[in-house]
Amino acid sequence: MKLFEPLKIKKMKLKNRLVMAPMQLVLGLTNKRARTYYMERAKGGVGCIVLAATAVDLLVDDKAWGRPDGVARFTETMQSFTDDVHKTGAKIGIQLWHGNHFPAGNGSADVPGSRRVAPSATDDMKELTRDEIQSIIEKFAMASKKAMESGLDFIELHGAHGYLLCQFFSGTDNKRTDEYGGDLYARMRFGLETVKSVRAAVGNDFPVFYRLGAEEKRAGGVTLRQSKLFAIELEKAGVDVMDVSIGHVANRSASPSKRASMGTYVYLAEAIKQNIKIPVIAVGRIHTPELAETILAQQKADLIALGRQLITDPYWPQKVQEGKAKNIIPCQSCNTCFRPLRSSKWKPGDPICKVNERAGREIDMPLP
Ligand SMILES: Cc1cc2nc3c(=O)[nH]c(=O)nc-3n(C[C@H](O)[C@H](O)[C@H](O)COP(=O)(O)O)c2cc1C
Secondary structure (H helix, E strand, O other), X not given: OHHHOOEEEOOEEXXXXXXXXXXXXXXXXXXXXXXXXXXXXXXXXXXXXXXEEEXXXXXXXXXXXXXXXXXXXHHHHHHHHHHHHHHOOOEEEEEEEOOOEEOOEOOOXXXXXXEEEEOOOOOOOEEOOHHHHHHHHXXXXXXXXXXXXXXXXEEEEEEOEOOHHHHHHOXXXXXXXXXXXXXXXXXXXXXXXXXXXXXXXXXXXOOEEEEEEOOOOOOOOOOHHHHHHHHHHHHHHOOOEEEEEOOEOOOOXXXXXXXXXXXXXXXXXXXXXXXXXXXXXXXXXOOOHHHHHHHHHOOOOOEEEEOHHHHHOOOHHHHHHOOOHHHOOOOOOOOHHHHHHHOOOOXXXXXXXXXXXXXXXXXXXXOO
């Protein structure tokens, strides 16, 4: 099957075409609960794992952890975690994200002294100055280098879902009149400078993925036509893999409900792929091996990301490879897994999946 053909990205060799999509389940990164959860997906046979959106500050700034040795401890623990993942044959990278806090933010709560910031002022966000923009670009670069030094195999820049990189590209959010705003190409500048600065920090061999929000699904937001042009420039700037997503955090469209057809967003990956040479990832309710295989066979994408389906059944890849696809436990696209993000009552150890009661609780319910 094409799904199990290896793929080389720079010096990283993926054993198959299956990517675990980044999914923030508020489990943390390197603690035992998070590690056990991710290790089960690695053992389940996925080619690579993208660790969920992680604030750049957490990799470079102890203040974001609220403790003096936060970054050093992250690096040390991540090294042993990545060693364990590598023993399964899987690769692992991290999605780097800017969650609109400056000078520092950790993604879950405001770091004392930080403010909410955006390309242009809104009711609750202040417009970034050019110096602040430079400082954020530097942080992406420093965080990428730290990820590399922590044993991670690649980084992914989160340029989708209405977060900072996406906001700079979006004509709705970016009303700047300096060189970072204006026409489409000016709105690409922040993203392109970030990619170039990351590339300079990590060198030529370390793979850099970009999660491109190819359509924002909101009035005046990013369109596919614009994203096709952006993808060309991102490739030129040094991106190695284009992970094509969609939607905006406000309209929750990135994770389609059960009413959406299977593979509902594949047309985006297919369209982006026409304009670039680097590998493209398709995502969005690609739950059956038949569909995943067809997407690859029809060259609509080079890699298939499985998100919620791997929460429900971590062993999807292994079952398919062993010819036991009928044993796959299907994801219902019910979006119960958003509970950790949306309910203030949820805490690690509470259920996150209607179907798989062990998801996120593997440490509490070890397999016999
Ligand atoms: C609970 C949850 C958290 C998510 N967190 C992230 C994230 O941190 N970064 C990101 O780019 N996408 C995130 N996503 C979107 C997924 O990566 C994926 O694109 C989406 O769920 C569609 O794929 P699927 O139908 O295979 O689940 C999240 C999705 C879910 C369900």
